[in-house]
Structure formats: structure tokens, C-alpha cells
Amino acid sequence: xxxxxxxxxxxxxxxxxxxxxxxxxxxxxxxxxxxxxxxxxxxxxxxxxxxxxxxxxxxxxxxxxxxxxxxxxxxxxxxxxxxxxxxxxxxxxxxxxxxxxxxxxxxxxxxxxxxxxxxxxxxxxxxxxxxxxxxxxxxxxxxxxxxxxxxxx
Amino acid sequence: xxxxxxxxxxxxxxxxxxxxxxxxxxxxxxxxxxxxxxxxxxxxxxxxxxxxxxxxxxxxxxxxxxxxxxxxxxxxxxxxxxxxxxxxxxxxxxxxxxxxxxxxxxxxxxxxxxxxxxxxxxxxxxxxxxxxxxxxxxxxxxxxxxxxxxxxx
Numbered sequence: 464x465x466x467x468x469x470x471x472x473x474x475x476x477x478x479x480x481x482x483x484x485x486x487x488x489x490x491x492x493x494x495x496x497x498x499x500x501x502x503x504x505x506x507x508x509x510x511x512x513x514x515x516x517x518x519x520x521x522x523x524x525x526x527x528x529x530x531x532x533x534x535x536x537x538x539x540x541x542x543x544x545x546x547x548x549x550x551x552x553x554x555x556x557x558x559x560x561x562x563x564x565x566x567x568x569x570x571x572x573x574x575x576x577x578x579x580x581x582x583x584x585x586x587x588x589x590x591x592x593x594x595x596x597x598x599x600x601x602x603x604x605x606x607x608x609x610x611x612x613x614x615x616x
Numbered sequence: 617x618x619x620x621x622x623x624x625x626x627x628x629x630x631x632x633x634x635x636x637x638x639x640x641x642x643x644x645x646x647x648x649x650x651x652x653x654x655x656x657x658x659x660x661x662x663x664x665x666x667x668x669x670x671x672x673x674x675x676x677x678x679x680x681x682x683x684x685x686x687x688x689x690x691x692x693x694x695x696x697x698x699x700x701x702x703x704x705x706x707x708x709x710x711x712x713x714x715x716x717x718x719x720x721x722x723x724x725x726x727x728x729x730x731x732x733x734x735x736x737x738x739x740x741x742x743x744x745x746x747x748x749x750x751x752x753x754x755x756x757x758x759x760x761x762x763x764x765x766x767x768x769x
Contacts, residue, residue, distance in 0.1 A: 478741075498651065498752060501760045574768070588631075591741055592765045595748025599651060607654045612745045615727070 467563040471583055472555055475516075478590055479548055480614040482512060485597050486544045488606050494540050496604055505600045506540050512593045513547035518572070519586030520554040523579040525567055555583075620716040624736055625708055628669075631743055632701055633767040635665060638750050639697045641759045647693050649757055658753045659693050665746045666700035671725070672739030673707040676732040678720055708736075 486509050494506030503511065518528055531546050532538055538546075563580040570576065573585065591612075598609060639662055647659030656664065671681055684699050685691055691699075716733040723729065726738060744765075751762060 498756050499760075502752075502755060588741075588744055588766065591744045592748040592751075595745040596752050598745075599655075599749050599752040602655060603651050607652075613741065 466560050467580060468555070468558055468560060471563075471580070471587075472552075474587060475551075475555065475583075477614045478587065478594065479516075479551075481610050481612060482509075482590070482594050482597070483544065483548070484610050485509075485594070485601050486541055488601060489540060489604070491539050491541075493604060496600065498600065498603055505597070505604070508593060508597055508600065509540055510543055512590055512597070513544050513551070515593075516586045516590050517547045517551045517554075519582055519589070520551050522567060522569055522572060523582040523586070524554050524558060524562070525565065525579075526554075619713050620733060621708070621711055621713060624716070624733070624740075625705075627740060628704075628708065628736075630767040631740065631747065632669075632704075634763050634765060635662075635743070635747050635750070636697065636701070637763050638662075638747070638754050639694055641754060642693060642757070644692050644694075646757060649753065651753060651756055658750070658757070661746060661750055661753065662693055663696055665743055665750070666697050666704070668746075669739045669743050670700045670704045670707070672735055672742070673704050675720060675722055675725060676735040676739070677707050677711060677715070678718065678732075679707075 489505060489509065494504065494509075496505045497503060514530060517531070521528055531550060532543055558579070563578070563583075565579050566576050567579050567582060568576050569582055573582065595612065598612065602609060642658060642662065647657065647662075649658045650656060667683060670684070674681055684703060685696055711732070716731070716736075718732050719729050720732050720735060721729050722735055726735065748765065751765065755762060
């Protein structure tokens with residue numbers, strides 16, 4: 464019988480796998496692409512997704528926020544995404560079933576106290592939202608053979 | 617203490633409210649806008665979101681699929697979205713707590729049998745994904761004062 468951790472890891476991976484597929488087609492020299500003047504650049508968008516999910520995961524694990532790369536770091540996009548994915552996986556894997564139900568003080572980021580599982584659900588919804596945007600960006604950048612929005616099976 | 621129905625309705629509404637805000641700024645004569653040749657038109661995208669969520673909700677409620685509008689219907693976009701939202705709300709409100717855990721034969725749409733709550737979770741993720749895309753479209757159409765991706769509080 465599946466437990467909360469297995470279920471969440473499975474769901475996280477089914478979406479992050481697709482995120483990785485999209486990032487794989489973004490050439491490093493094209494990472495400043497943006498659809499409009501007020502839009503995020505595609506590189507910023509991809510970084511925002513993986514950095515945010517990692518931040519939410521740290522919060523759910525009751526750890527203080529930490530970025531893996533500072534503002535001036537020039538690590539390429541694919542390496543950043545891979546690093547954040549690895550560290551997020553490690554965090555999620557470290558949680559026990561009881562940790563999922565633990566009440567976390569999420570006042571700073573989400574405005575109130577929440578169970579860890581609700582924080583993780585928010586992280587997932589945020590990732591899905593921005594990944595949808597990434598699909599539009601990547602199509603505009605000329606890639607039309609795109610995966611389904613979530614990995615199935 | 618919240619139950620599954622209240623929790624899901626709350627979550628559905630927090631996202632559908634934002635969907636409605638986006639649709640509100642799409643002028644009917646601009647509904648053919650699309651970012652690229654291979655993209656869905658914005659009107660098709662909005663219709664796809666609300667029609668799909670309604671379809672998933674019918675499946676979760678163990679009812680056969682039904683569209684509210686056929687291919688040639690010329691009902692304006694805002695009215696379609698409102699109609700689908702209303703009917704989806706009615707379906708969700710009709711579910712009991714036990715209905716959420718009921719196993720549904722979702723072979724046709726999702727490839728296997730699933731509990732109703734998993735079907736509804738898929739519906740939500742699908743809506744969030746495409747709503748993220750709608751944000752990009754609407755920004756490209758000239759609207760830069762956009763809401764947060766989910767209604768809070």
C-alpha cells in the first residue's frame with residue numbers, strides 16, 4: 464500500500480521529468496528569450512520553477528531557506544536544474560510519513576501554519592503552473608514536438 | 617474539520633476564480649489569437665480547460681461524458697466558461713465523502729481504474745497546467761496587470 468511519501472515522490476517525478484525534457488531543448492545562448500517586454504526570460508522561468516520547489520521542500524522539511532546558486536552564479540541552466548532536482552529528491556526522500564502531517568510555520572512564505580503535505584501540494588501546483596508557461600515559451604522558440612504535460616505510467 | 621469534498625471544492629474554486637479573471641479580459645473578437653502557427657487559439661485553450669475539468673468531474677461522479685456545447689455552437693467564450701463552471705460546481709457538490717474514495721473505471725480517459733479523488737486531482741493539475749499557458753497568451757495579448765496564479769485566503 465502506497466504511503467504519502469511514495470505518492471508525492473511519484474507525482475513530483477512525473478512532472479519534473481517533463482520539466483527536464485523541456486529544459487533539454489533550451490540552448491544556453493537562447494536562455495534570455497521572452498515572449499513580451501514584461502515577461503520573465505525563459506532561463507529565469509526555468510530557474511524560478513526548480514528554485515521555488517526546492518524552497519518549498521526545505522520549508523516542508525522544516526529547514527531554513529537556502530539557494531544552491533547565488534545571483535551572480537553563471538552555472539548553465541541544465542546543470543542548475545539537475546542540481547536543484549537532485550537536492551529536492553534528497554529532501555523529499557528524507558521525510559517520514561509523520562513528517563508529512565507535521566504542522567510547519569509557513570507564515571513567511573504562505574501566510575500561515577500548514578501541514579507539510581499542504582506545502583508540498585502548493586509546490587507542485589506552482590511547478591505545474593509555470594511548467595505550462597514553459598511549454599508556450601519553448602513552442603515559441605521553435606520546438607513543436609513537445610511531450611505530454613505529465614509523464615504517464 | 618474539513619472533509620475531502622470541502623477541501624477539493626476550495627482548491628477548485630481558488631484556481632477557477634483566476635481562470636475567470638483571465639477570461640474576463642479576453643475580448644470575443646480576439647479569441648482566435650495564438651502565439652504560433654501550431655498553437656491552440658486562446659478561445660480553444662480556455663474552452664479546453666473548462667470542458668476537460670467538467671469531463672473529469674463527470675467521470676469522477678461516475679457519469680457518462682457529455683459536452684455542454686457542440687462543435688458548431690457559437691455561444692461566446694465568457695458564457696461557455698460560466699456554464700461549465702456552474703455545472704462542474706453542481707457535480708462536485710453532489711458527491712459524498714464516500715464517492716471520493718470510490719473506484720472508477722477511468723480506462724478510456726486515464727488508462728486504468730482510479731479512485732474518484734485521483735481523477736479530480738488529475739483534473740486540477742490539467743487545469744493548472746493550461747491556466748499557466750493562458751497567462752502567457754493573455755500577457756501577449758497586451759494585458760500586463762495579471763492576478764496571482766491562485767486565489768489566496
